[in-house]
Amino acid sequence: MSDIQQPLASQVAKSNPGRSAGKIFIDYLSHSFFTVMALFFVVILIGVYIFIGSQSYQTFTAIPDVSTIRLSFFDFFVSSKYDGAQNFGSLFFLEGSFSLIVTTMVFAVPFSIFLAIFLAEISPSRLRGPLRGAVELFLGIPSIIFGLIGLLVVVPAIRDILNFFAGGKFFNGFGLIAATVVVTFMILPTITTISVDAIQAVPRDLREGSLALGATRWQTITRTVLPGALPGILTGVILGIARALGETVAVAFVIGGAFHAPIGLTNFYPYIYLGPTSVMTTDLLFNFKEAVPPSTLYNTLWTMCFVLLVFSGILVGISRAISSRRIYA
Amino acid sequence: MTPTRNSHFWAKTFSAAAVLATVLLSACGSSSTTAGTSTGSATATPSTLTACTVTAQQLTITAASTTPTAPTATAGLTGTxxxxxxxxxxxxxxxxxxxxxxxxxxxxxxxxxxxxxxxxxxxxxxxxxxxxxxxxxxxxxxxxxxxxxxxxxxxxxAFTLVVSSDIHSTVENLTSDQIKGIYTGTYTNWSQLGGPNETITVINRPLASGTRATFKQYVLGGVTESAGQTLTQDTTGAVATALSTSQGAIGYVATGFVLQPQFATTIFPICIDGYGATAANINSGNYKFWxxxxxxxxxxxxxxxxxxxxxxxxxxxxxxxxxxxxxxxxxxxxxxxxxxxxxx
Structure with missing residues (x-):
């Protein structure tokens, strides 16, 4: 594909002397229009980074006065002491987002890869169409619907299960577990559909070769098809991570929004805190609307924005690096 | 593909599903045992929890009509x-x-x-x-x-503290000190106040919310709330919804919300220091949460x-x-x- 050069309008004009001047003009016009649009897009992207970056930097450079205090990097990124007035240690927001990604991936990745293998390789063709349709329908459900179902079904269910094991009314159900359940279901179809495409893109010759050499169908799937589809599957996983990182509305319904780290540490072992906690996006959602500049809260929210932006940029970079690799050249 | 091969793979699929289910269940089991459970220690405070009762009906504000008559025109405003x-x-x-x-x-x-x-x-x-x-x-x-x-x-x-339905018959009144204790994290279980043995689920509004500022100034007396344990809900409507699905929960809403029919059996107003959020108590200066x-x-x-x-x-x-x-x-x-x- 890439080794075929598309002829430029000027070359077409030379080689096709019969073309009218008007058509060539439109050709030139559209060519420059699309170029400008593409450049415009890049300019906007750079602008977003510069704008949010400069806003976020104020957290560390603000001149202290009645409404603003200046924070050090240590105060903001390493501390978890937060009260929204004097202390803005935001480490636990980062911990929250990363814990949510890890717990979500633990459930979503195996499940969606199994589902993808079933859809692409095992499922009888009669079942394949409807199942694929169901997964894609799932993909289109707006996140607020996941949030409402989470609030009205998942949270009470988790509360009752935890209270049953704890033997009393100790839990309210909000927190990391509820968020994990909701986000797992949200990103399942993302990873599944991309994985199905990746598995189906593995050349048929390879499967037939494997089967002809005497491999069972399971051996063919695990040792020939899955390795070939791995870059595609990993791209799906990275996009799933990006969605888990950026998901706001559905998580805000069920995470609880407390200023509490999701991972605790006893003297001997770390444990998952089962009460309400926070992630970066819910902090922004809850507090940005009424935060007024100039204030430290307002500055730190921009810093959080920038952290989110950088992480999502890194994830996109990783997914591009992975998807450009080919196992079977 | 032959029928025999197909049946093999069904068997394998089911075994994989069984493995997955086992993993899921064991993960759930282990996470719930590592829970940092907060247990309430019952202290023998003389209970004032039912010293005062206020119902949603008492908060009703009656309107003569719902449509105002049009004003008389002021000259020279056209197009402003x-x-x-x-x-x-x-x-x-x-x-x-x-x-x-x-x-x-x-x-x-x-x-x-x-x-x-x-x-x-x-x-x-x-x-x-x-x-x-x-x-x-x-x-x-x-x-x-x-x-x-x-x-x-x-x-x-006018704003009122509200509680969830499971505790509304036992918690009907809180003193200012009890409310401060709840929102600063001193009290974490209703039994510490003489109520049922349930963890208190505290629901607060976002940091910069005007309602939260009012609550902090006139109820908490300017005390900073505890950061860790409280649930945050975006809007008053979200507070009411979260309360309606929670147990042992306390939050605060504008009085208009407790009058809405969908919340009639799920959120219940309570008194502060023996006074409900009625027009009479506000006008007499006894109720300050407005x-x-x-x-x-x-x-x-x-x-x-x-x-x-x-x-x-x-x-x-x-x-x-x-x-x-x-x-x-x-x-x-x-x-x-x-x-x-x-x-x-």
């Missing part, structure tokens, strides 16, 4: 634009009142409920004509320098702004829209009530 931004608690009043006002005067009024802080900021910068706020501009460190703003007090909004709803203009109000403010303060709006939207009248407040909310 009035932009309003600010408190989502006061915006409904202006949103409804500006319709007959615009029809008569030919003005064009737009309202945007972006929060009290943004309302103050926008009127100070000249981006809007009127900024709506739940608090005096002097009460917020980001807005306290806006000394050229002129205050117009349009209405009073706030003035302010409309600020930059300097003295321009003719169009003044005409709209005068219309909202007129008898017809104050006796129709104000009560029907759940506000109390500023003019009803006694000196005792005003003394609890002095201008800073």
């Amino acid at each position: 634009k009035i932009a309003i931004d600010g408190s989502s608690a006061l915006e409904p009043l202006f949103k409804q009142a500006h319709v007959p006002f615009d029809q008569v005067n030919g003005t064009v009024t737009t309202t945007n409920p972006n929060g009290s802080g943004n309302g103050l900021k926008d009127v100070e910068s000249g981006a809007v004509n009127i900024g709506l706020s739940d608090f005096f501009y002097q009460q917020n460190s980001a807005t306290q320098g806006f000394t050229d703003l002129v205050d117009h007090q349009m209405a009073v909004v 706030s003035y709803e302010h409309a600020y203009t930059k300097g003295a109000a321009q003719p169009a702004e003044q005409a709209l403010i005068n219309y909202v303060l007129s008898d017809t709006v104050q006796s129709s829209l104000v009560p029907s939207l759940g506000y109390l009248k500023v003019s009803d407040l006694t000196a005792a009530a005003q003394a609890t909310h002095p201008t800073p």
